[in-house]
Amino acid sequence: MFHLRTCAAKLRPLTASQTVKTFSQNKSAAIRTFQQIRCYSAPVAAEPFLSGTSSNYVEEMYCAWLENPKSVHKSWDVFFRNTNAGAPPGTAYQSPLSLGRSSLTTVAHAQSLVEAQPNIDKLVEDHLAVQSLIRAYQIRGHHVAQLDPLGILDADLDSSVPADIISSTDKLDLAVFKERLRMLTVGGFYGLDESDLDKVFHLPTTTFIGGQESALPLREIIRRLEMAYCQHIGVEFMFINDLEQCQWIRQKFETPGIMQFTNEEKRTLLARLVRSTRFEEFLQRKWSSEKRFGLEGCEVLIPALKTIIDKSSENGVDYVIMGMPHRGRLNVLANVIRKELEQIFCQFDSKLEAADEGSGDMKYHLGMYHRRINRVTDRNITLSLVANPSHLEAADPVVMGKTKAEQFYCGDTEGKKVMSILLHGDAAFAGQGIVYETFHLSDLPSYTTHGTVHVVVNNQIGFTTDPRMARSSPYPTDVARVVNAPIFHVNSDDPEAVMYVCKVAAEWRSTFHKDVVVDLVCYRRNGHNEMDEPMFTQPLMYKQIRKQKPVLQKYAEVLVSQGVVNQPEYEEEISKYDKICEEAFTRSKDEKILHIKHWLDSPWPGFFTLDGQPRSMSCPSTGLEEDILAHIGNVASSVPVENFTIHGGLSRILKTRKELVTNRTVDWALAEYMAFGSLLKEGIHVRLSGQDVERGTFSHRHHVLHDQNVDKRTCIPMNHLWPNQAPYTVCNSSLSEYGVLGFELGFAMASPNALVLWEAQFGDFNNMAQCIIDQFICPGQAKWVRQNGIVLLLPHGMEGMGPEHSSARPERFLQMCNDDPDVLPDLQEDNFDINQLYDCNWIVVNCSTPGNFFHVLRRQILLPFRKPLIIFTPKSLLRHPEARTSFDEMLPGTHFHRVIPEDGPAAQNPDTVKRLLFCTGKVYYDLTRERKARDMAEQVAITRIEQLSPFPFDLLLKEAQKYPNAELAWCQEEHKNQGYYDYVKPRLRTTIDRAKPVWYAGREPAAAPATGNKKTHLTELQRFLDTAFDLDAFKKFS
């Protein structure tokens, strides 16, 4: 009996009427007990009727008996008395001779039925069957819920009907229901008899269908399960590995009568549907031949989003950041975010000129930021819709990153004030891998936004593709299961059901701070866009859609029949909104110019002048006082906390760092330390994120120290620099480039006063994030007038590490630079270098010294505007003894060198120089070594281009003019069709007015970026070095 007592004492079950709150208070005790149950499983099995599966039931009986021996059947009473008196396993059970009166349940008429049980085995079995039945509904009920407003696919591609629950196409047909019930029970899956339907069963603690009742007749149990799980809402949650969370959801959907709305709420819902529907109708009337990706068929999206926002606002959220695709975007802007209608309507005027620089974007891609009062809660709320490209789902991680940043900057460590909402199409949600990558960020400490509400506009089609051809999972939402997010499928033709799940989703997010998915199962009334003919490819579906009454009409009829509104009131609501649209339309004609600036999703108040210009067009020195350099260097080479044991190898690294500081020099790691540390001093938040960045892929950084004796004890010296410094965040990311780079880009959007860096493990892997680079980083400002100062650190260099650990693909970044190769800019212009930076779409650098790396990082923040910065970073140079910079080159007055000219013997006698080699990055060290070996320091000058783009025409012209008798050659270690050659050559030629050829010394064209063979690598290296220093090499071409 000890085993039962132990179980009962510690796993005291909840009654259905107990709250989830009570449960969570006892949670820790419950967890302990689960382990102990297993220890006692052997004696339990000795009872004739006990098995692993029945033990739950017996425990419940035992708990009930402990509270009141009369509450259980006589036979149990005898059994528990005997076991308590010490009866050995197997002897406590006695078949009852007669069954006296007892009170098993609070349902009066149940008593006699239970008493009539002739056989305790049957009693146990039946209860177990009922328990399984309840569980079956909880797990599989959604498979038979009526989710599809069209009644065709039911949203669930798994067409098999679960054998263990009731299913019928028409739950309201009593005859069908009865028949199915009979099939399931009589001789069916559970072995229950027809007579059992009216027997009363004790309800397990894992259901709330009883409400205040702890037992119900089987027939009623099934009916209530049907109501909870198989109507217009399909709840998928039983995969969640947390009992408290499962109980919470069960309570929300099972409690009888829980889905109630006041008349006021119903009227609000109708009004919101009116707006949603009439907005699309208005656009259709005015611009019938324009694409707008209308919401027809899912008009319920607008009230759904508003409900999520209202409920979240009620729970304390005051900033919602949203991301969404094309479908319904204009409607969301108008009716959720409340963008002025005239601003939307004037986007349709093809004759309006754009006022802003840049290429602009389609109207259904632009972002938006708006602060207003939430009418329902009377609280302030800020809504931001992030601008996005056509590339579906690409904005997901961006939204997350921006949300994280907003939370970070307002100290919202638990996500109580700022939240994210992501909208998805069904095909994109299932098909795009970035969705999965983004989900995997959702619970990581440095990336979590403490729960995103995902809303899927599941119109059961992707452009022309049927879901049966578009995914292999039953639902488009299955991807969300990986993070244990509950998924609420809902038939969007039932607006009240939609409102209910949206409320629950918002509550879930504010209770558990985890992701949740609302799957709005709907249809698309038109083609993919308004110009498309859907009947070409979906004839049957669209025949059905033509017959489908719009949801507004349906719901209005319901409310009129319920007397909640009358017909004139409803019509009045419609004409009120139509009038609003008409008036805005008239005003929109007064707009003469389109301002993309009105569509900024992330304003940076105070950073620009009021008319959006930089506050100056200069950049101060990026150097630092010696004592600051020394202080940062000292902290970087120490362990700033007591009793902290670091690894012996790390001690040696720190010792070497200390020596560098003593010698007033920096290597790469120290240069980075000093750039970050000094910005922190100036109140600039620094965030470095990427795979293994804390230590650094090449084990050079060590920004997080690990105590060798205490698990998880770490120290970040960078956060021990100054008393009032800004925080430093350094975080190893998940193994995702697309997701994490998108996230950091979003993070960098929130504030200009942060240095946000993403480092690729090797630059080669940046192409996994190609979409973020191509769609956001490169053209972001041109499309959305939004600046972004994200920094990409891309380890790059041919070091014999094979084709996938060598190239960050500089050619691609350079090819996307917007400076003209053929036009020499006005080099006399004031602040030429800053103007160039201001005009460029991004900055591409390849530093050859740690000092220049230090300066370019600091310049990124000291510039009066923000541009993305791409840095090809070194690998072997991290430890190269010559790759060092003296403090002297980092003191006040020093700055980033766009070009590092030759400063050796060749520069002293430039007229005698035969060849001027231009290069960038690490190859410089190969060239100087080779030049020394060949003793050609007087004949060959080597000039380094540190800032590749924007191209330093001014400085390079000086260099070219300095060596009038020299041949010009570009030398790179990359293959000819890769690297920088194609970018540099035409610009160098423009610089010198095409007066001379620009020769090439480097690897030959190739398909792969690098050889996998070390020997070949070295041979290739020697071959191009030979060319670089063979003064006759190009004679044959000239």
Ligand SMILES: Cc1ncc(C[n+]2csc(CCOP(=O)(O)OP(=O)(O)O)c2C)c(N)n1
């Ligand atoms: C990454 C990407 N691939 C392809 C497309 C082209 N495209 C535009 S809409 C669309 C269908 C999207 O279907 P779904 O996600 O269900 O959204 P819906 O349009 O039905 O609302 C496709 C394939 C795209 N925009 N983005």
